[in-house]
Amino acid sequence: MSNVLAFRQPDTVRPEATGKGFALMHRQFMDSKLYKDSQAVHLWLHCVMKANYESKVIKTDLGEMVIGRGQFLTGRPTLVTETGISDNKVKSLLDTFCRMGMITRESYGRNFTRITLVKYDEFQSIFNPKEIQGKSNGEPRAPRLQEVVNPTEIQEKSITKELTNNSITNVIESPSVIVKAEKKKPSFSCEDVVSAYHEILPEAKGIRALSDTRRNKIKTFWVKASKITRQLDKEPFTLDSWKAYLKYISTNCRWMLEDRPDSRSGKTWQKKGLEYFLNDETYLQVREGAKDDR
Structure with a gap:
């Protein structure tokens, strides 16, 4: 039995x-x-x-x-x-x-x-x-x-179509924003993602702890970046893709890794941190060369 x-x-x-x-x-x-x-x-x-x-x-x-x-x-x-x-x-x-x-x-x-x-x-x-x-x-x-x-x-x-919650007033579950997870579980963790970030971009702002918000941001970025990568390369976004993305930034987008004074405002532009790189629009523009040093 x-x-x-x-x-x-x-x-x-x-x-x-x-x-x-x-x-x-x-x-x-x-x-x-x-x-x-x-x-x-x-x-x-x-x-x-x-x-x-x-x-x-x-x-x-x-x-x-x-x-x-x-x-x-x-x-x-x-x-x-x-x-x-x-x-x-x-x-x-x-x-x-x-x-x-x-x-x-x-x-x-x-x-x-x-x-x-x-x-x-x-x-x-x-x-x-x-x-x-x-x-x-x-x-x-x-x-x-x-x-x-x-x-x-x-x-x-199975296609889940309902998210009926009396206390959720404006929740939309649309096919355009629902992306199926990879059939195979990723062979890396959020810790691996952060470790690669520190190793490849040591000049960027470092992080000392992985909060739930950061973990959620990594997962969200991974889903969106995978959608973009499939369009560009016909492949999913992997840990190697993440490393290649960061290596490109380290070579071609040095402005992101430096504190730079702004003569017009008198302020100083701060170097970028992990949250900036975990953005699908930033990823797309870097892939297209729109964020290169000028």
Whole structure:
């Protein structure tokens, strides 16, 4: 008997038409004290269903944001409407999920909250569910699934069209701003990106810590730069592309790396920092030679 349950649309419903894929629910949840609370089960299942299978860039009233794999934007009024659970109960359960390490929350004032399912990759992996099964079984015997299902194939057909949140007034999820994540996970991290920046542009403003804002900016830039690079080179934007971009700046855009006095205003133009280079418009203009020294 498998320890992984697959929740999906009936075979008569096409995922393309409904915008629904399927998600995996591990039976380990049955061992939790929360399992005896039907509303807790309902809300947790709802969170699993709402979480993104792939990273997306969306427009909100606070600007563009990357909503990563295992994340979704919501608010308590929305969760109340979507689940029928009372506001106080939703608040209490979300606090419990956080306390138990099941989710993390990032609040953006009264606009919305970004919820991250902490172990999403562990239970919603793009590889075969049998591999997850092997990690969770105490016995070495190989598990059997009732049917062979490839989660990636179904999920790639799924098109998420809804981001209905009563507390998000002007959120637009448009095909023009949603870019599919690379099928393969990048073999580098935000730390690698910063390390290359310091190594190639030692004269630029250095950074000492990677905040959530900076990590989010790196991810957003990567999606946009990849779109530009595909147009120019027919290839995705990689860590090597990032290094080549910085090396070009170090040779041809020296003005970005120097403090220069402005005789007209009497001020001094400061050398550029990481945030300046993590801008898709700057990247495009550098690629086109529009930022070269004159």
